[in-house]
Amino acid sequence: MHISEGILSLPILAGGGVTAVIGTAIGLKRIDNDHIMETALLSSAFFVASLIHIPLGPGSVHLVLNGLVGILLGWASVPAIATALFLQALLFGFGGLTVLGVNIVIMAAPAVAVSFLFGSMVRKPGKSQLLGAFLAGLGAILLSTLLLALALVGTDSSFLTTAKLLLVAQLPLMLLEGLITLFVVSFLAKVQPDLLQLTITSKS
Amino acid sequence: MISEIFATGDSLLHRADPAIKIISALLLALSIAVGSSLEIAMAGFVIGILLAIMARLSPVPLGRRLLTVNLFTLLLWITLPLTGGGENVTILGPMELSSKGIALALLITLKTNGIYLILTALPATSSVHAIGHGLERLRLPHKLILLLLTTYRYLSLIEQEYKRLRRSAALRCFKASTSLHAYRTYGYLIGMTLIRSYARSRRVHRAMLMRGFQGNFPLLALQTIRPGDLWLLAACVVVALTLAFGPVFW
Structure with missing residues (x-):
C-alpha cells in the first residue's frame, strides 16, 4: 500500500504532507502522557503484524490492519501509523521521505474514518460487534485503495488504468482484512474485552 | 528479523550528523521528486549512486532492496506503455506501445531509484536512536x-x-x-x-x-555538529537548488 518516491506530483505531495502534519498534531494532542507507552507498543505490534504474510490462493499477501488500528486507537492511530511508516521507510525502504505525508494520509485517514463509522458497533458486545469489525477491516482497505488511486490519477491521468488495476488487485485483500479483523476482535472480546474499550485519546 | 542493516559503518556519511543528513536527504529528494524532465531524473539517479558509493553501502542487501523498491515500477512498465497515449505510437508486433507511456515509466523508475539510494545513503546510515535525537x-x-x-x-x-x-x-x-x-x-x-x-x-x-516519568524523556546529545556536516549540508543545498531551479535558467 505504499507509494514509492518519485511518482507523485508536487501538489499531491504538498497536500498529503500538510494533511498528515495536521492529523498527526491532532492525534498527538489527544494522547496524554499516561498513554504514550500503550500507543507506542500497539504501534510496534501493528508494525509486526504488517510483516505477516497470509496465504491467499497461490500466493500470499501481507496485512495492513489499519482498520483494527483505527478501532483500537482512534485519533491516536495517526501518529502511530506515521511512526510505523517512518520506520518502514528507514529500515526497509518502503515508501520514502517526500511521500511520507501522502502515505500517512492513505493509511491513517481510513483508520480514523472507520473508528468513527464502526467504532461504537465494535465496542458494543453482541451480534453486530463482529459485523462492525468485518466492515472496519474491509472498509479501511477500500478507502486506502481509493485514496491511493486518487493520488495517482491526481498526478497524471495516464495512471488511470494502473489505478483501476490496483483497485481490482486489492479486492481479495479487502475481504481478507475484513476476516482477520473480525477474528482478532472476536478473540479480544472473549479474552480481554477491555482492550476494545481502550480510551487512549481524551474526548476533549 | 528487523534490523538496521545499513546503519553500521565508518564512512564519511555514517559519521555525519543525523539531523543534517535528514535535512539534506529531504531537500535532495524533494528537488528530484518534483522535477519533470528526464535530465533531472537522470541527475538524481547519478547523485544517488555517488552517495551510495560514498557511504560504502554493501551491494548485496542494497541490490535486494532495490528489487523490492522496483516492484511498483514494474507494474508501471507493464501498464503505462500500453495505455500512456500520446501521438508517437511505436508498433511492436501486434502491440502498440506509447512512447509517452514509456518515457513516463522511465522517468519514474529513475526518480524512484535515485531517491531511494539518497535516503539509504543519508538517513538510513544512522541508527534509529540517533535519528530520534x-x-x-x-x-x-x-x-x-x-x-x-x-x-x-x-x-x-x-x-x-x-x-x-x-x-x-x-x-x-x-x-x-x-x-x-x-x-x-x-x-x-x-x-x-x-x-x-x-x-x-x-x-x-x-x-x-x-523513575519519575512526567512525559519528558531526557535525550543525551550523542553528537555535535561539526564543520564537515555543514559542508555536506551546503553541498546538498546547492545541488538541490540547482536541480529545482536550474531548468528555469537554462
Missing part, C-alpha cells in the same frame, strides 16, 4: 520522538513474541493455507500479540512512573 534537535514534538523511539525499542521484542506464538501453533500442527481455519488462527495469534503488547505497555509505563 536528530529529529528532536529539528524541533519535532517530544511526544512524537518518544513514540518513535519506544516503538522501535519494542519492535524486536514484540516480533519475538509473535514468532513464539507462531512456533507454538506450528508445534500443534498449524499449517498456513487459504482457509477460514487458518485465517481464524492468524486472527487469534495477532489478537494474542496485541494483548501481550498491551500488558507489556502497562508494565513499562508503571516502571517509568516509578
Whole structure:
C-alpha cells in the first residue's frame, strides 16, 4: 500500500504532507502522557503484524490492519501509523521521505474514518460487534485503495488504468482484512474485552 | 528479523550528523521528486549512486532492496506503455506501445531509484536512536520522538513474541493455507500479540512512573555538529537548488 518516491506530483505531495502534519498534531494532542507507552507498543505490534504474510490462493499477501488500528486507537492511530511508516521507510525502504505525508494520509485517514463509522458497533458486545469489525477491516482497505488511486490519477491521468488495476488487485485483500479483523476482535472480546474499550485519546 | 542493516559503518556519511543528513536527504529528494524532465531524473539517479558509493553501502542487501523498491515500477512498465497515449505510437508486433507511456515509466523508475539510494545513503546510515535525537534537535514534538523511539525499542521484542506464538501453533500442527481455519488462527495469534503488547505497555509505563516519568524523556546529545556536516549540508543545498531551479535558467 505504499507509494514509492518519485511518482507523485508536487501538489499531491504538498497536500498529503500538510494533511498528515495536521492529523498527526491532532492525534498527538489527544494522547496524554499516561498513554504514550500503550500507543507506542500497539504501534510496534501493528508494525509486526504488517510483516505477516497470509496465504491467499497461490500466493500470499501481507496485512495492513489499519482498520483494527483505527478501532483500537482512534485519533491516536495517526501518529502511530506515521511512526510505523517512518520506520518502514528507514529500515526497509518502503515508501520514502517526500511521500511520507501522502502515505500517512492513505493509511491513517481510513483508520480514523472507520473508528468513527464502526467504532461504537465494535465496542458494543453482541451480534453486530463482529459485523462492525468485518466492515472496519474491509472498509479501511477500500478507502486506502481509493485514496491511493486518487493520488495517482491526481498526478497524471495516464495512471488511470494502473489505478483501476490496483483497485481490482486489492479486492481479495479487502475481504481478507475484513476476516482477520473480525477474528482478532472476536478473540479480544472473549479474552480481554477491555482492550476494545481502550480510551487512549481524551474526548476533549 | 528487523534490523538496521545499513546503519553500521565508518564512512564519511555514517559519521555525519543525523539531523543534517535528514535535512539534506529531504531537500535532495524533494528537488528530484518534483522535477519533470528526464535530465533531472537522470541527475538524481547519478547523485544517488555517488552517495551510495560514498557511504560504502554493501551491494548485496542494497541490490535486494532495490528489487523490492522496483516492484511498483514494474507494474508501471507493464501498464503505462500500453495505455500512456500520446501521438508517437511505436508498433511492436501486434502491440502498440506509447512512447509517452514509456518515457513516463522511465522517468519514474529513475526518480524512484535515485531517491531511494539518497535516503539509504543519508538517513538510513544512522541508527534509529540517533535519528530520534536528530529529529528532536529539528524541533519535532517530544511526544512524537518518544513514540518513535519506544516503538522501535519494542519492535524486536514484540516480533519475538509473535514468532513464539507462531512456533507454538506450528508445534500443534498449524499449517498456513487459504482457509477460514487458518485465517481464524492468524486472527487469534495477532489478537494474542496485541494483548501481550498491551500488558507489556502497562508494565513499562508503571516502571517509568516509578523513575519519575512526567512525559519528558531526557535525550543525551550523542553528537555535535561539526564543520564537515555543514559542508555536506551546503553541498546538498546547492545541488538541490540547482536541480529545482536550474531548468528555469537554462
